[in-house]
Amino acid sequence: MKLRLPKITVWRAIFAAIMLSGLYATYVRIFYGLGGATNLSDKFPWGLWIGFDILCGVGLAAGGFTLVAIVHIFAIERYKPILRPAILTAFLGYVLVVVGLLYDLGRPDRLWHPLVMWNPHSVMFEVAWCVTLYTTVLFLEFLPVVFEKLGWHRPMAWIHKISVPLMIVGVLLSTLHQSSLGSLYLIVPTKLYPLWYSPLLPLLFYVSAIGVGLAMTIFESWHSSRAFGRALELPLLASMARVLAVLMSVYLWIRFLDLVHRDALGLLLQNRTETWLFALEIALMAVPTVLLYQARIRFSPHALYFCAVMIVLGFIANRLNVGITGIEAGSGAHYFPKWTEVAVTLSICAAGFAIFRIVGQYFPIFEAHSSGHASAAVEEREADSVGVS
Amino acid sequence: MPKAILYDSTLCIGCRACEGACAERWGLPYNDKIANEERISAHKLTTIVTHGDKFSRRLCMNCLQPACASVCPVGALQKTALGPVTYDADKCMGCRYCMQACPFQVPSYEWAKRLPRMRKCDMCYERQSQGKLTACAEACPTGATKNGDRDALAAEAQQRIAEKPDQYYHKVYGLSEVGGTSVLYLSAVPFEEIGLRTNLPQEPLPMLTWRVLELLPDVVSTGTVLLGGIWWITNRREEVARKEGRRK
Numbered sequence: 001m002k003l004r005l006p007k008i009t010v011w012r013a014i015f016a017a018i019m020l021s022g023l024y025a026t027y028v029r030i031f032y033g034l035g036g037a038t039n040l041s042d043k044f045p046w047g048l049w050i051g052f053d054i055l056c057g058v059g060l061a062a063g064g065f066t067l068v069a070i071v072h073i074f075a076i077e078r079y080k081p082i083l084r085p086a087i088l089t090a091f092l093g094y095v096l097v098v099v100g101l102l103y104d105l106g107r108p109d110r111l112w113h114p115l116v117m118w119n120p121h122s123v124m125f126e127v128a129w130c131v132t133l134y135t136t137v138l139f140l141e142f143l144p145v146v147f148e149k150l151g152w153h154r155p156m157a158w159i160h161k162i163s164v165p166l167m168i169v170g171v172l173l174s175t176l177h178q179s180s181l182g183s184l185y186l187i188v189p190t191k192l193y194p195l196w197y198s199p200l201l202p203l204l205f206y207v208s209a210i211g212v213g214l215a216m217t218i219f220e221s222w223h224s225s226r227a228f229g230r231a232l233e234l235p236l237l238a239s240m241a242r243v244l245a246v247l248m249s250v251y252l253w254i255r256f257l258d259l260v261h262r263d264a265l266g267l268l269l270q271n272r273t274e275t276w277l278f279a280l281e282i283a284l285m286a287v288p289t290v291l292l293y294q295a296r297i298r299f300s301p302h303a304l305y306f307c308a309v310m311i312v313l314g315f316i317a318n319r320l321n322v323g324i325t326g327i328e329a330g331s332g333a334h335y336f337p338k339w340t341e342v343a344v345t346l347s348i349c350a351a352g353f354a355i356f357r358i359v360g361q362y363f364p365i366f367e368a369h370s371s372g373h374a375s376a377a378v379e380e381r382e383a384d385s386v387g388v389s
Numbered sequence: 390m391p392k393a394i395l396y397d398s399t400l401c402i403g404c405r406a407c408e409g410a411c412a413e414r415w416g417l418p419y420n421d422k423i424a425n426e427e428r429i430s431a432h433k434l435t436t437i438v439t440h441g442d443k444f445s446r447r448l449c450m451n452c453l454q455p456a457c458a459s460v461c462p463v464g465a466l467q468k469t470a471l472g473p474v475t476y477d478a479d480k481c482m483g484c485r486y487c488m489q490a491c492p493f494q495v496p497s498y499e500w501a502k503r504l505p506r507m508r509k510c511d512m513c514y515e516r517q518s519q520g521k522l523t524a525c526a527e528a529c530p531t532g533a534t535k536n537g538d539r540d541a542l543a544a545e546a547q548q549r550i551a552e553k554p555d556q557y558y559h560k561v562y563g564l565s566e567v568g569g570t571s572v573l574y575l576s577a578v579p580f581e582e583i584g585l586r587t588n589l590p591q592e593p594l595p596m597l598t599w600r601v602l603e604l605l606p607d608v609v610s611t612g613t614v615l616l617g618g619i620w621w622i623t624n625r626r627e628e629v630a631r632k633e634g635r636r637k
Contacts, residue, residue: 035500042430042497045488073616075623106483106498106505110463113482117463123598124462124486126605168616172609186597187456187490190588202601331494 015350022347025340029103037103037340043333048341051323053100053348055181056316057093058131059205062213063220064090064138065174072167079240081233084145084365085224086217091138092355094131096348103344123183130177137170145363179206185322191330194264195278196322200254207251212315214244218308220356222301227357230366238298241307245292248311252286274329277321284314391571392472392517393539394448394526395546398576398583399556401444401533403437410528411435411448414513431497431508435525438584443576445583446534448525449474449495449510450563451571454593457487457496465507472539472571473512481507492567492589512571539571546575568593 006012029037040047063086070076071083102108114128140159147156182205185192198204218237225232259265268275288307297303328335337345359365405424412419417432427438428447435448451474458466458474465480466487483505488496499505513523517536521527526536535542546561562574566589574585581587 031503033501033503033505034498035502040498040500042488043494045485045498069616073620073623075620075627104484106485107481108483110482113480114462117465117480119459119461119464121459121595121599121602122462122464122486123602124460124484126602128462164620168613168620171616172612175612176605176608183598183601184486186601187460187594189590189594189597190492190586191489199597199600327489 015354018343018346018350021339021343022350025343025347026103028340029344034106037338037344039335039338039341041333041335043331044327044335046323046327047335048324048337048345049100049104051320052316052345053104054097055319055323057097057100057348058178058181059209059212059315059319060216060312061090061093061097062174062178062209063217064093064141064213065134065171066210066213067217068141068167069171072164073171079236081366082217082221082236085220085360086213087138087141088145088356088359088365089216089220091135091142092352092359094135094138096352097131098135100345100348123180123186127177127180127184130173130180134170134173134177137166137173140166141170145365149363174209175206178209179203181205182322188327188330191327192322193274193326193329194262195259195267195274196326198258198262200258201322204251204254204258207247207254208315208318211244211247211251212312214240214247215308215311215315218244218304219312222305222308224360224366228360228366232301234299234301234304237304238295241292241298241304244308244311245289248285248289248292252282252289255282274321274326277317277325281314281317281321284310284317288314390538390540391453391470392512392536393451393542393571393573394512394523395535395537395542395573395575396446397533397535397546397549398443398445398574400531401437401446402531403439403444404530405437406528406530407435407446407525407534408433408437410524411510414516414524429495429497431499431506434497434508434510440583443578443583444533445574445576445585447495447584448572449512450493451510451512452567452593453569453571454567454595456490456492456567456594459595459598460486460490462486469514471514471518473514473517474509475511475514476507476509478506483507490594492594493586539573542573546573549575565591567591568596 025037034040038047038049067079067083067086071079098111102111105111114125115132119125140162143159144156147153147159179202182201182203185197185201186199189197218241221233221237224230268278288310291297291303292307297307324335408424409419411417411434412423415434417434423433426433427436429436435446438445438447451472453468455466455468455474458464458468461481462484463480463482465477467475467477469475483498485496485498485507487507488494488498496507496509498507513521513525516523522536523534526534529535535545543561543564550557550559550561556577558576558579560580562576562580562585563570563572566586568591574580574583576583579587
């Protein structure tokens, strides 16, 4: 018997270190409670786990419903090759959001309570229901991949029958809760800094989620083409980047109008942390938007990837500003995450990348995946591969 | 008739009898060290705050239209007809949205516990429903904290200002802040000088959310028709293309 130890690479070592720290942080969270595991306080009850794991997690998974709408409802079939990876990303994303929620809830054992104890006036109640239902929808949308792998034709035909209503429900549920994550903050007009507090928060969250969904699709196509040794679907991604540029322009224009109509533009003249964070966020979104208008950029794999990453970072900056930094002054509290919070968040991300890679390797996620050439390339790029994770 | 508490800062001598009575009512420890903590927390649900030679008091405002109760996804927080906003710890899943939503930053959390609860003053719901006074009002030796019907207390507050206009700042805090609260304040100085938030909207906060949430049925129904319709049109186009024998 030959025992084969996995090759130790830099990425694998980093991955292991992150997961170990996450494990220890989990121990701290369980035995020392939220007080021991976080820097949260009575005046600052929501931190990194809400600001990043939930707000960003759900948003970054928006590629799933965006592509389902594009491919199946608007019937733009040529995007089909990137549909499955997007659905997988979304499904993993939502499962990981629930994992993040289990860390953040004071009583994770009562995660199911909103399904039984109703308060229809609560945005959180609506989000809880939408996320539960949509995770189920994503599971069903992902099932065909599993059936295809196993060669089960009858369940495949069955799920194909309900696929249209399923897709429509999925898009609706996404519309509702992506916007509702913004509505969560409508109730804090005195806490959230006026550069971000707006009655348009639900609309802004929704439009930016679609934008980041497209950006994430470009991001993950680029990475999986490297990890799995496939050719990049460049013409597809380039035309998607065109849509992305227009969408982000509309988004930024709405943000500008919103500031004008709320007489909040003057705040930009104040030398405050919030001003600089706002400028950073807008720059991270505006610069790639302008760049993507040029064909030269869209058709250069590296430039395209760079733009997508900037938009993703701009989106993350926006959610962290709304969820954390924009709340600090109004709450009269200072918050910086404890190492345990960071360790848990990093572990969740790392686990997401790793699971995506494993599923991508063993399931028919990518078209023309199972050729001998492709798997040889996988071996070759082993070192890179965990680069995804 | 909804109940309320009137706190008159000009009558308060800072004896902290209200704090002790409150701790006793909740079965919480109370000693000199805790007395010196001038902020509310999971183990101190009301506190006297010293502002120079003036005193102020913090406790849950038991708002007329409470943000906390509106945001609670499981309905653990309820506004009772009697006035208090009550909390059912058995329902609470610890999302802490009530803490984020509260404009007065009242709800506190048992951060150190493995099975934590939110804690806040509930204006002695069970005492008041038996016709008794709140523990703090009963303990107050000077009448700075008074418990009674909200309408009567609001009228009395106005009357106190009218009788001694030079001793009072000419407003009653809590009459209209965030749509009105069950705790009313009188003070000799502007309210921000005794640490009260004066930048609050006059409209109830739950309205801000409801204005969007009430659109939900419209979004769902319009969205269904729109998406279904688009699918039907695009799919039909394909069908026709297929029949005509040309690839789309």
